[in-house]
Amino acid sequence: MPTPRPARRSIAMDALSQDTKTRILDAAETLFMEHGFEATSLRQLTGAAGVNLAAVNYHFGTKEELFQAVLTRRLDPMNQERIDLLDRYLRESRAKPLSCEKILSAMLIPALRLARDEKRGGKHFLRVLGRAYADPAPFIRHFLSAQYAEMINRFKDAFLEALPHLTRQELTWxxxxxxxxxSYTLAGTDALKLMAQVAPGEKDNDEMVLQRLAPFLAAGLKAPLGDPRKLELVSGD
Amino acid sequence: MPTPRPARRSIAMDALSQDTKTRILDAAETLFMEHGFEATSLRQLTGAAGVNLAAVNYHFGTKEELFQAVLTRRLDPMNQERIDLLDRYLRESRAKPLSCEKILSAMLIPALRLARDEKRGGKHFLRVLGRAYADPAPFIRHFLSAQYAEMINRFKDAFLEALPHLTRQELTWxxxxxxxxxSYTLAGTDALKLMAQVAPGEKDNDEMVLQRLAPFLAAGLKAPLGDPRKLELVSGD
DNA sequence: GCTCGATTCAAACGCCCGTTTGAAACTATC
DNA sequence: GATAGTTTCAAACGGGCGTTTGAATCGAGC
Incomplete structure (x- = not known):
């Protein structure tokens, strides 16, 4: 029997159910990361969370809704943080257009903060997210596109000012x-080992990754438009 | 047909079983692309292929081995094509180091050729591949890393000469x-719609995509090393 | 002390899964 | 036409799945 909580009163039930919901979300975050959505069963999940099998359906409705709840819990605050940071940069810049790197920072820093914050799921969640991007299930795709629409559009406007040589369509690409x-980098469950071993014992791996990713992406964004003839299919031999 | 060793099976049998195997592979390629590996059942798959349910286990052993066969059928020739193309460029350059764009072409062109070749699975296969990259299942990860090891190492050597300012570790990243x-771009089942609509009615979409991707990637590869202080976490407010 | 809504629980439901089986069908060879 | 090896087939196996159910448990308010 779990210990009864005499502290709260009317909120006691809330606290208990919140606890159950949170334990389900935490276990789901980890297991979805390790095995993927389809390959994680509710029996496995509720067992790891230490709750009854029926608790998922009671609190979340279906397994799919649970997955959306897992994503929403972290994604909403992170994307809001991105928008807030971009807004702050825009305010501080006083009408001058932001640099490409600065805008990129507004995208990457909240992701990095999340990755380093173990209390908010840390890398577990980012891997779930990276995998979700590649999932063909319609309910996942619709959910993600809805979640991201506002954030992406805000950033697209900012980038358009920083990169005047790009059309809106080119920037979209x-x-x-x-x-x-x-997402591929964040998802990377051992994906690094696909090509090579990372230097072992590096502390703060995620920060290091983003410090490498940022200049790569900034240079790519600033690249001149491609010459259609640079990539010939007909191999002139 | 005078076969050297007629002690084996007849040609007619081979043709029949080859036909069954091919129909299974083709159906698997499409269905794994549409629904993913886990979400595709063997009943669905054999039904679409017009073969008996037991045929998959008879010809391939298990569902996992079938998946590896789906990947191998396209991946082996494509990666070989990449290596051959890189070798040809190296031969033609006569000891001078290749440009970054040229090496990138050797990676992208075989992928593009495959994407445009409907008889080799075309986009179907590339989406299966893109998804496989993000799959956490160990048997997929081990298989992919083995498949890619040689190709990636060959290209890493070439890039190291073209980009002397990068250490081997930096290049790996x-x-x-x-x-x-x-892989994210190739996988993109409607992933484009995540942020915006593509101009409708464009012909030869994949070629267009790679012509946009190539300059982006080349610029990223050539970017100077990042300054660790460019990405501050502590938001000085 | 009783009620009542919210939560937990064990058990079951119906369904579909990947795989196996053993017999039937087919075909080239003797 | 019997033989042997390969491939197909219908049927079943055991098991795990997501979800539902109805009773038990709990705490707060009257």
């Missing part, structure tokens, strides 16, 4: 590439 | 970002 490299 | 943007 490049932001797509940025999100690709970012 | 940047190639990681390159693979990320590439």
């Amino acid at each position: 490049r932001l797509h590439f940025v999100m690709g490299a970012l | 940047r190639l990681h970002f390159v693979m990320g943007a590439l």
Whole structure:
């Protein structure tokens, strides 16, 4: 029997159910990261969380809604943080257009903060997110596009001022590439080992990664438009 | 047909079983692309292929081995093509180091050729591949890292000559970002709609995508090393 | 002390999964 | 036409899945 909590009164039930919900969310975050959405069963999940099997359906409705709740819990604050940071930069710049690097910082810093904050799920969540990007399930795709719409549009406007040589369509593509490299990097469950071993024993790995990713992405965004003839398919031999 | 060793199976049998195997592989390629590995059932798959349910286990052993066969059928030739193309460029350059763009072409062109070749699975396969990159299942990760090891190492050597300002470790990271943007872009089942609509009615979409991706990646690879202080976490407010 | 809504729990529901089985069908060879 | 090896087939196996159910438990308010 779990210890009864005499502290709170009317909120006691709330606190208990909150506790159950939180334990489910935490276990789901970890297991979805380790095995993916489909391969994680509710029996496995509720077992790890130490709650009854039926608790997921009681508190969240379905497994899919649980997954959305896992994403929302972290994504909403992170994207709001991104928008707030961008707004602060814009206010501080006093009408002068921001540099590409500065705008990129507003995107990456909240992600990095989240990655380093173990109390908010840290890397666990970012890997779940990175995987979700590549998932073809319609409910995931619709959910993500809705979640990201506002944030992406705000950043697109800012980048358009910083990169006047790009059309809106060209920028859309490049932001797509940025999100690709970012999500793939964050998702990287051992993906690094695909090509090489990282130097062992490095502290603060995520910060190091983003410090490498940022100049790469900034240079890509600032690149001149491509010459259609640079990439020939017909191999002239 | 005078076969050297007629003690083995007949040609007619081979043709039949080859046909069944091919139909399974084709259906698997499409369904794994549409729904992912876990979410595709063998009943669905064999139904679409018009073969008996047991045929997958008879010809491939398990569902996992079928998935590896789906990947191998396209990946082996494509990676070989990449290596061959890089070798040809190296031969033609006569000891002078190749440009970054040229090396990148050797990576992208075979992928583009595959994407445009409907008879080799085209986009279907590339989306399966893009998803596989983000899959945490150990058997997929081990398989992919083995498949890619040789190709990646060959290209790393070439890039190291083209980008002398990068250490081997730094280059490893940047190639990681390159693979990320590439696989994410190729995987993109409607991922584009995450941020914006593409101009409708464009012909030869994949070629257009790679012509946009190539300059982005080349610029990223050539970028100067990042300044650790460019990305501050402590938001001085 | 009783009620009542919220939460937990064990058990079951119906369904679909990947795989196995053993017999039938087919075909080249003798 | 019997033989042997390969491939197909219908059927079933055991098990795990997400979800539902209805009773038990709990705490707060009257």
